[in-house]
Amino acid sequence: MTNSINQSIVADMNLAPEGHLKIDWASAHMPVLNRIREQFEKEKPFQGLKVTISLHLEAKTAYLGKVIKAGGAEVTMTHSNPLSTQDDVCAALVEDGITVFAKHNPPPQEYKELLVKALETKPDLIIDDGGDLVSTLHGERQDLLATVRGGAEETTTGILRLKAMQKEGKLQFPMVAVNDAFCKYLFDNRYGxxxxxxxxxxxxxxxxxxxxxxxxxxxxxxxxxxxxxxxxxxxxxxxxxxxxxxxxxxxxxxxxxxxxxxxxxxxxxxxxxxxxxxxxxxxxxxxxxxxxxxxxxxxxxxxxxxxxxxxxxxxxxxxxxxxxxxxxxxxxxxxxxxxxxxxxxxAGDGHPAEIMDMTFALQALSLKYVNDRYKEIGRQVMNVPYELDEQVARYKLEALGIGIDSLSAEQKAYLDSWAEH
Structure with missing residues (x-):
C-alpha cells in the first residue's frame, strides 16, 4: 500500500504493531547506539539534511534509522536484499515518521524501482550495503548525484565495488569503509x-x-x-x-x-x-x-x-x-x-542485536564524520578513523561494566622513544 502522509511504499501498514515490538526489543539491547542517540538528540548533526539508507530492513537496521532521524535528518530507508526485508518493521518505521520504499520479496523490477524511489528523495548523505545505491547513482541515475555529500558502506562486497570505482576515477563523493573498521569485522563479521x-x-x-x-x-x-x-x-x-x-x-x-x-x-x-x-x-x-x-x-x-x-x-x-x-x-x-x-x-533475523549495536554505532559516527569533512576528504574511499573505532569500543566496555588500564606518562614516553631500554 502507499502511505498518504509520506508516500512510503510498504506491504501492509496493519503489521506495524508487531514491527514496533521488534524494534523496541532490539533497541533495548543496543546500549552503544542508545548513547549516540542521546548525543545526536542534543547536537542535531544532520539538521536539515536528507539521508537515504539501504540496508537489510529488519529491527536493528530500523533502530539505526531512528537514531539518524533523532540527529535531525529526514530519513528514507530502502532494502538491500529482497528476502531480508521484514514488512512489519517497514510499517512501524512509517508510523515513526521515516519514509520507506521496501517490501519482502518483490519482483526484480519492483525491487529496483523502490531503490530508485529512495534515491529520488535527493539525499545529502547515504548509507549503503553492497553498493547498490552508489552504483545506481553513478550508473543510470547520474542526475541525482549533485546533492550527495558522501556516505558509508557496510559490506566487503560494497567496498570492493567502491574501490574499483575509485581506481577507475569514477567515484564522485567520499565513502567511509565501515566494514574495514576493527569494531566491525572483529565482531560483526566474525561473531555476528x-x-x-x-x-x-x-x-x-x-x-x-x-x-x-x-x-x-x-x-x-x-x-x-x-x-x-x-x-x-x-x-x-x-x-x-x-x-x-x-x-x-x-x-x-x-x-x-x-x-x-x-x-x-x-x-x-x-x-x-x-x-x-x-x-x-x-x-x-x-x-x-x-x-x-x-x-x-x-x-x-x-x-x-x-x-x-x-x-x-x-x-x-x-x-x-x-x-x-x-x-x-x-x-x-x-x-x-x-x-x-x-x-x-x-532465513533468519540476522546478526544479534548486541553485535549490530557496535556496527551501527560506527555507521552513525562515520556518517557524521563524512558530513563534517566531505569537502576536504574528496572523492575517495576512506577508512573509519581510529578514534571513532576506539570510541565505540569504549562505549561498549562501559555498557558491559568493564574497566581497562591506561598507560602512565612514563610508559607512553618509553613507547615513544628509541633511546630508552
Whole structure:
C-alpha cells in the first residue's frame, strides 16, 4: 500500500504493531547506539539534511534509522536484499515518521524501482550495503548525484565495488569503509556472521550439525566465524580457500583444507562466504553426496551457481520454507537454502542485536564524520578513523561494566622513544 502522509511504499501498514515490538526489543539491547542517540538528540548533526539508507530492513537496521532521524535528518530507508526485508518493521518505521520504499520479496523490477524511489528523495548523505545505491547513482541515475555529500558502506562486497570505482576515477563523493573498521569485522563479521548463519540454517532445516562435515568456502573474518561456530556445534570443518596465507591460518586453527572439488565429495553442509561468484558450480554438484545442503552468507546470490544447478536437475520443489530440493539426473538430491541469498537474513533475523549495536554505532559516527569533512576528504574511499573505532569500543566496555588500564606518562614516553631500554 502507499502511505498518504509520506508516500512510503510498504506491504501492509496493519503489521506495524508487531514491527514496533521488534524494534523496541532490539533497541533495548543496543546500549552503544542508545548513547549516540542521546548525543545526536542534543547536537542535531544532520539538521536539515536528507539521508537515504539501504540496508537489510529488519529491527536493528530500523533502530539505526531512528537514531539518524533523532540527529535531525529526514530519513528514507530502502532494502538491500529482497528476502531480508521484514514488512512489519517497514510499517512501524512509517508510523515513526521515516519514509520507506521496501517490501519482502518483490519482483526484480519492483525491487529496483523502490531503490530508485529512495534515491529520488535527493539525499545529502547515504548509507549503503553492497553498493547498490552508489552504483545506481553513478550508473543510470547520474542526475541525482549533485546533492550527495558522501556516505558509508557496510559490506566487503560494497567496498570492493567502491574501490574499483575509485581506481577507475569514477567515484564522485567520499565513502567511509565501515566494514574495514576493527569494531566491525572483529565482531560483526566474525561473531555476528558465525552465530547468525547457523541461526538461519538450524531454524530452516531443523537438522543436527554435530557429526556432520561443514564446508566453509572462504576464510576471511566471516569464514573464521562460521568455521568456529560449526566446530562448536560438533561438526568436522573443511575450509576452501584461494589465498595461501588464509589457507595456512585455517590449517593452524585445526581445520582441514582442500580444493572445492575434493570438499564437494565429503560435505554435508556447504556455506559460501567469499564475495565472489561461482564458488559452487556444475562440476561440484556432480560429485556431492545425496542430501547435501547448500547455503550462502555472501552479499549477492551468485556464490552458489543456480543456473548450473537447474541445468543438472530433472525436478525441483520447495520442501520446507526456504528449502528448495533439486533432484539430479542420477537420483541424488541436493538442497538450496533461501534461494542462495544471505541465509542468516533471508532465513533468519540476522546478526544479534548486541553485535549490530557496535556496527551501527560506527555507521552513525562515520556518517557524521563524512558530513563534517566531505569537502576536504574528496572523492575517495576512506577508512573509519581510529578514534571513532576506539570510541565505540569504549562505549561498549562501559555498557558491559568493564574497566581497562591506561598507560602512565612514563610508559607512553618509553613507547615513544628509541633511546630508552
Amino acid at each position: 556472521t558465525g552465530q547468525s548463519v547457523f541461526d538461519g540454517i538450524n531454524r530452516t532445516t531443523n537438522l543436527v550439525v554435530a557429526g556432520k562435515t561443514v564446508v566453509v568456502c572462504g576464510y576471511g573474518w566471516c569464514g573464521k566465524g562460521v568455521a568456529m561456530r560449526a566446530k562448536g556445534l560438533g561438526a568436522q570443518v573443511v575450509v576452501v580457500e584461494v589465498d595461501a596465507i588464509k589457507a595456512v591460518e585455517a590449517y593452524m586453527d585445526g581445520f582441514s583444507v582442500m580444493p572445492m572439488i575434493e570438499a564437494a565429495k565429503v560435505g554435508d553442509y556447504f556455506i559460501t562466504v567469499t564475495g565472489n561468484r561461482d564458488i559452487i558450480r556444475g562440476e561440484h554438484y556432480k560429485v556431492m553426496k545425496d542430501g547435501a545442503i547448500l547455503s550462502n552468507a555472501g552479499h549477492f546470490d551468485v556464490e552458489v551457481n543456480k543456473p548450473e544447478l537447474d541445468a543438472l536437475s530433472v525436478a525441483k520443489r520447495t520442501v520446507r520454507r526456504n528449502i528448495e530440493e533439486y533432484q539430479l539426473h542420477d537420483g541424488r538430491k541436493v538442497y538450496l537454502l533461501a534461494e542462495g541469498r544471505l541465509v542468516n537474513l533471508a
